Amino acid sequence: MEKGLISVDRWAEGSQAYFLTNLRTDHTQGLSSTWAMAPIFCSRVTAKLFPFKFPNFNLSLLRVLDLGSWHSLSLISPSTGSKVTVQVMAIDAYHCPGAVMFLFRGEFGCMLNTGDFRWEKNCERAKLAKEMLLNALKDDAVDVLYLDNTYCNPTFQFPTREVAAKQVADIISSHPDHDIVIGIDTLGKEDLLLHISNALNVKIWVWPERLQTMHLLGFHDIFTTDTSLTRVRAIPHYSFSINTLEGLNRMHPTIGIIPSGLPWVVKPFEGNCKLFDSLLTSGHNRSKMSSKGGKQNDKSNGNLESVKRFHKYVYSVQYSDHSSYLEIEEFIKLVQPTSMKGIVSSSSCNVDPFYYFGRICGINQPSQKLDNEHQTFGRGVYSGIEKKRKRVGRLGFYLSRVTVMRRGRKGDGLVEMPSATYINIAVLLKIGLEGDRNVYRKENARALD
């Protein structure tokens, strides 16, 4: 497609219409409350959450696309000045609340951008999305597929979220006298918390901003910010550490659960390509986790465990909002794109989807260089001006002794609450919470529910 028409999850100047697949921060890098360039199209749920994330945003620039129907946009070709009609359909991506894929068609052909998506089998919502997609495509072929390739590697196998949610509930019910903390992000994994609440008949504690989000999403009774009402707490992933768990255990027996598609590696590893050796050997060497719940893996999970107890206090469960390798394969087989491109261009291990699925596709892979120059689709983070990050990605960092020791030296952070949104152990232990009314003020305090 011609440059200068549309952008998906990218917020650089030069397009006439912008599309937002979901509200998580890796898709909104570059977007801010002062945005005034052009209309932004998104789903109804995203639009509802939008002002909470971008408080003074000019909402007249927001355009809601209802799922499953075509919308026409009239744009101007920057090169010829003539009118260009672009049609777009939003389809449920079943990732986090509000997440959608965008299907475009026009003179340029047919393009599908999945945003972040999960493509689970045998799930009602996914079936609906599949029908919607097939209906929309009919005889059209997808010329270019922009794909959530986060887990586009055969190593990434994990069960459906329904199965994983049961595993989490099993872990919790097998620890009846423990407090539970679960690490989550600002959006996503709501279904997991709902399942826990239903299965175990408990309320779920969340931090105040997250409660506002839950209210905006229409969940009014299940979640609470009152620590006395429940032993199950969802805390920001960011605040979840071995250190935190050890601190909590000094007060009351507590276990932590991290729901993530990333399989855990026990030891930090060196270099890139050793990642998968490391994963495989860790799977063989490690003692089996003792889930009392019985069934651990569905058959799609192969022989990799999806529940791991990698620390005295910490379990990880492979609950993922991104598609597994097999689901990606399923999706590509369904769509049969002529060419495709991963929207996550970050990992040397998540290689180009063409490496695994090229054969399924029609003809050829778009030139990498050409594509980077004219790319208008993707995650904002990886856009245009590429920043040089020095950090070294390490899946094993959670158990890095260096990290634990360094944090230990810094102190426990038991009292100070420097920021409005930072949730630390002090909040969980209710230390300094009562007297500190500043903790949750700031801009987000204007609740929208």
Place this chain on the structure above:
DNA sequence: GCGATCAGTT
């Protein structure tokens, strides 16, 4: 004071 960018955390 704001937003973009950088650096650092889990």
Place this chain on the structure above:
DNA sequence: CACAACTGATCGC
């Protein structure tokens, strides 16, 4: 080269 997702500090305006 490169985990994803997030926060806090810093810098330029």
